[in-house]
Amino acid sequence: MPELPEVETVRRGLQPAMEGALVTAVETRRPELRFPLPGNLAEALTGHHIAALGRRAKYLAIELDDATVLVCHLGMSGSFRIEETATEAPGGFYHERSKDVAHDHVILHLRGADGRARRIIYNDPRRFGFMFLTTRADMQSHPHLKDLGIEPTGNALDAEALAQVLHNRKAPLKAALLDQRAIAGLGNIYVCEALWRAGLSPKRAARTLVRADGAPTPRCALLAEAVRTVIADAIAAGGSSLRDYRQADGSLGYFQHTFAVYDREGQPCVRPGCSGTVRRTVQSGRSTFHCTTCQK
DNA sequence: CCTTGAACCTGGGCGC
DNA sequence: TGCGCCCAGGTTCAAG
Numbered sequence: 001m002p003e004l005p006e007v008e009t010v011r012r013g014l015q016p017a018m019e020g021a022l023v024t025a026v027e028t029r030r031p032e033l034r035f036p037l038p039g040n041l042a043e044a045l046t047g048h049h050i051a052a053l054g055r056r057a058k059y060l061a062i063e064l065d066d067a068t069v070l071v072c073h074l075g076m077s078g079s080f081r082i083e084e085t086a087t088e089a090p091g092g093f094y095h096e097r098s099k100d101v102a103h104d105h106v107i108l109h110l111r112g113a114d115g116r117a118r119r120i121i122y123n124d125p126r127r128f129g130f131m132f133l134t135t136r137a138d139m140q141s142h143p144h145l146k147d148l149g150i151e152p153t154g155n156a157l158d159a160e161a162l163a164q165v166l167h168n169r170k171a172p173l174k175a176a177l178l179d180q181r182a183i184a185g186l187g188n189i190y191v192c193e194a195l196w197r198a199g200l201s202p203k204r205a206a207r208t209l210v211r212a213d214g215a216p217t218p219r220c221a222l223l224a225e226a227v228r229t230v231i232a233d234a235i236a237a238g239g240s241s242l243r244d245y246r247q248a249d250g251s252l253g254y255f256q257h258t259f260a261v262y263d264r265e266g267q268p269c270v271r272p273g274c275s276g277t278v279r280r281t282v283q284s285g286r287s288t289f290h291c292t293t294c295q296k
Numbered sequence: 297c298c299t300t301g302a303a304c305c306t307g308g309g310c311g312c
Numbered sequence: 313t314g315c316g317c318c319c320a321g322g323t324t325c326a327a328g
Contacts (some may be wrong), residue, residue: 002321034304034323058322075320077306118298126305128322144323171299180323187321242321285301287319 002074004152005255006183007058013248015053017082018062018120020113024048027107034075034130037106044068044133045108052271056139057148067136071144075128078246083119084108106131152231157183157295162224163216166206173209173223174202174283178249182228183227189240189262190230192289196261196271197226201295202281202288233258263288269294 002010024044038044047062051065054061062070072078096104122129135144149165150157152232165182179189186194195202200209200223209220216224234240238253260270265280269291276293 189321
């Protein structure tokens with residue numbers, strides 16, 4: 001589920017409920033995620049106010065008033081939801097609404113800036129997600145974040161920057177774009193979609209978009225543009241809701257309805273004038289969807 | 297350095 | 313209905 005647009009959607013959904021709120025209690029119902037939760041999680045958060053919600057690539061950053069930062073990665077199946085509560089006391093008022101509560105692993109009890117009590121609940125069936133504590137000062141150099149590449153939002157990702165990270169890379173474009181050290185935040189869906197928008201084959205060697213002197217080719221500029229716009233469009237749509245994934249407020253993103261190739265094996269290419277068919281292949285162990293007729 | 301593949305986990309969908 | 317198999321938005325290791 002969560003590539004950059006989904007994490008940004010989660011951030012925007014949580015922001016009104018979390019910013020300025022006081023953490024009144026923290027419950028850890030199952031501490032074994034991809035990595036164990038910090039042992040001092042409750043101690044580090046309880047009694048502090050949440051100063052801001054940030055994001056870097058696919059990581060959500062919950063910043064506290066003492067410059068502590070709780071960094072969360074949603075893995076493949078992680079999500080947050082907000083529950084309004086009549087009490088802020090942990091336990092006792094936990095309603096078993098669905099079988100899914102078995103995968104509610106972390107619960108932040110808050111008293112919002114509006115004085116209302118709420119629970120922020122992290123649910124993750126596959127437990128590929130993880131959380132760690134750092135500080136504003138140390139965040140950039142943290143092992144999980146220090147090698148992240150260009151953020152595909154804003155202006156940073158232009159043809160020159162993309163050429164720089166693809167220079168001399170023999171790997172196929174698909175693999176190069178999935179590499180978080182090059183561009184940070186793309187996953188399987190948006191790599192497939194960006195390559196279709198740029199009309200480039202996922203099998204093409206990354207270095208073929210860069211001239212010998214390191215300058216970007218026209219195709220490189222096309223790809224940089226495609227990545228920026230697919231990410232911007234997906235954020236504007238509230239991300240993609242695959243399976244039953246929902247935003248923090250319970251609503252569904254709708255970008256999945258505009259997929260050109262992802263999960264569309266066998267269907268006709270939607271590019272005007274193209275009579276090709278979307279094919280599914282496997283690259284580095286993951287499904288690639290692309291049109292062999294118009295992606296070269 | 298680069299690349300690929302396995303591992304981590306649960307659940308849904310499909311064929312039989 | 314049930315079982316077994318394949319597949320799924322990601323990251324991190326180990327091995328070639």
